[in-house]
Amino acid sequence: MSHDYEEVSGRIVHDETVPARAGWSRVIGKGQVLRIVDLEGRQAVDFLCYNADDYEDRYAAADTMKINPSGIFIGKDTVLYSVNCNPMFTVIEDTCGKHDTIGGCCSDALNRFRYGATGQPSCRQNFLDQLEKYGMGSRDIPTNLNFFMYVPVGSDGSMDMGPSISEPGDYIDLRAEMDVLAVISNCPQINNPVNDYNPTPIRIIVAE
Template sequence: MTVIATSTALDTVVEPGDGALLTVPAGGRLQIVDLHGNQAVDTLLYDAHDIDNRYSAFDTIREQSAVFLTTDSRLLSTRLDELAVITDDTCGRHDTVGGACSQESNVIRYGEHTRHQHACRQTFLSYGAPAGIGQRQLTHNINFFMNVPVTSGGDLQFDDGLSAPGRYVEITATRDILVLISNCPQVNNPCNGWNPTPIQLLGWW
């Protein structure tokens, strides 16, 4: 379901494998609720007036010396502009290094038999199109509620999530932003507890 939110409130459910494109004005609050627990919510942020000024995982990590995101994390753009801040978080930490699943990465990681499976990259491209977001504008995303520990050797592990039913994360927009969401359909690793489930989006602006 495509949702372009410009009203004073938002309350919608996004099914696994589906997505949303939201316009959140400066000062607006967006809450993402993990309805059943262990769901991964792939998210990208863009300056609403310049989509080339987009979320940068690298700059966000470097500037805050933290590989995980949680309350008070500043979500920075490629130009070091603050797009939003995580102002409330009942989960504890969120990933921004594991990236989004794609049909190509599924084949590499899990085998040729997964090529037909829907993936977050397809959702991003489908829902981002109305805003002019194409392959060139996709970048490393946030994976809300996803647990990706980094080992001492620098490797990534896709582990069971740390979330639980009803836990949520809330971001407050520093400037007018576009929020592009893919409710991850991944069934090949534990990021969704092997069972993708719906999420709820709540907004106040």
């Protein structure tokens, strides 16, 4: 069950439900707003972005953390920066409050190493499947960020993967500051609590 949430302002140019475990990508034009809705709550959304005119100018996790006062968490007013320190997206609305910058993505190798699990879908593979459409591959995956994923860090440096804190209908609005290729993996992870052990659909809306 999904809850009601405020309508996105402006003209909707794209509206799609991304199934559980699936990947997605699209170029978001400068000035357009990308809304990601966690329809059922407790769903991690792994995210990468690239300057649509220069794929080498891509999301820079460490620089984003250093430049923004929000540090390791992404929330309202956080700006996502590229490796050339160009603003890519600005978070203009956020009902969740804390999104992860440091946990990275799940992969087949990690599932095997940490959980002894083989043959499961992963965010890394979802990213590769999307990036292939744009002529990119494994060398083009920088550290990603994770919307609606909660990775608290202790004073001793310890970190936890979840449990997730997002509620049904939580959303984040990202205004594109350049033409940006956005790449999403709706995380299929079932071996830890980042998705509450239950991957669910998300909704993607693009408005201008």
